[in-house]
Amino acid sequence: RKEVEQDPGPFNVPEGATVAFNCTYSNSASQSFFWYRQDCRKEPKLLMSVYSSGNEDGRFTAQLNRASQYISLLIRDSKLSDSATYLCVVKTNKLIFGTGTLLAVQP
Amino acid sequence: DTGVSQDPRHKITKRGQNVTFRCDPISEHNRLYWYRQTLGQGPEFLTYFQNEAQLEKSRLLSDRFSAERPKGSFSTLEIQRTEQGDSAMYLCASSPVGDTNQPQHFGDGTRLSIL
Numbered sequence A: 001r002k003e004v005e006q007d008p009g010p011f012n013v014p015e016g017a018t019v020a021f022n023c024t025y026s027n028s029a030s031q032s033f034f035w036y037r038q039d040c041r042k043e044p045k046l047l048m049s050v051y052s053s054g055n056e057d058g059r060f061t062a063q064l065n066r067a068s069q070y071i072s073l074l075i076r077d078s079k080l081s082d083s084a085t086y087l088c089v090v091k092t093n094k095l096i097f098g099t100g101t102l103l104a105v106q107p
Numbered sequence B: 001d002t003g004v005s006q007d008p009r010h011k012i013t014k015r016g017q018n019v020t021f022r023c024d025p026i027s028e029h030n031r032l033y034w035y036r037q038t039l040g041q042g043p044e045f046l047t048y049f050q051n052e053a054q055l056e057k058s059r060l061l062s063d064r065f066s067a068e069r070p071k072g073s074f075s076t077l078e079i080q081r082t083e084q085g086d087s088a089m090y091l092c093a094s095s096p097v098g099d100t101n102q103p104q105h106f107g108d109g110t111r112l113s114i115l
Helices: none
Strands: A004-006 A011-014 A019-025 A032-038 A045-050 A055-057 A060-065 A070-075 A084-091 A095-097 A101-106 B005-007 B010-013 B019-024 B031-037 B044-050 B053-057 B065-068 B075-079 B088-095 B110-114
Touching (some): A011 A019, A032 A070, A070 A084, A095 B044, B019 B088, B019 B110
Antiparallel strands (some): A019 A070, A032 A045, A060 A070, B005 B019, B031 B088, B065 B075
């Protein structure tokens, strides 16, 4: 079993849609949690950190459930520019990445 | 630009050759990490340094791979006797020591293609 599991997608959604990504992790000792965004053939870039209290950054909302070892990302009012791979990331002393979920926002 | 810098951006070489990549971290970051990413997968951890000390190595890092950070600043990753399975994007990241909530910042990566 992988340490971080994500649905690889692809998720094909129309502009303006709301889309949710989920992720589970196996190491209960994980210290911190992130969502990274990766465009095709580019490096991963930090989208947002994830906290148990939930956190929001504009159209993006992230949530962590430590008891269930579950992380989510919600994107509201999808834009064409949101098309990318979204990587669920868990940190111990290093980053453990999921395989990523591919999002394609259609006009 | 004071971000993480990697060189070269692309490397194409024949099987069996040796290759070396360089990473310059963000200057105030003590920790430096190497990851490898193959198509359709997330990045996989290879090794990391705190200052000049190599603190952890993944089982993915076979004896053909060696990484150094001699002065605690830039790092090199060398692959000897390259194989086709080594074709991947090699990513370097850095972060400060201390706050575990600090994310890692990635360089543009070095894309290696083995012919």
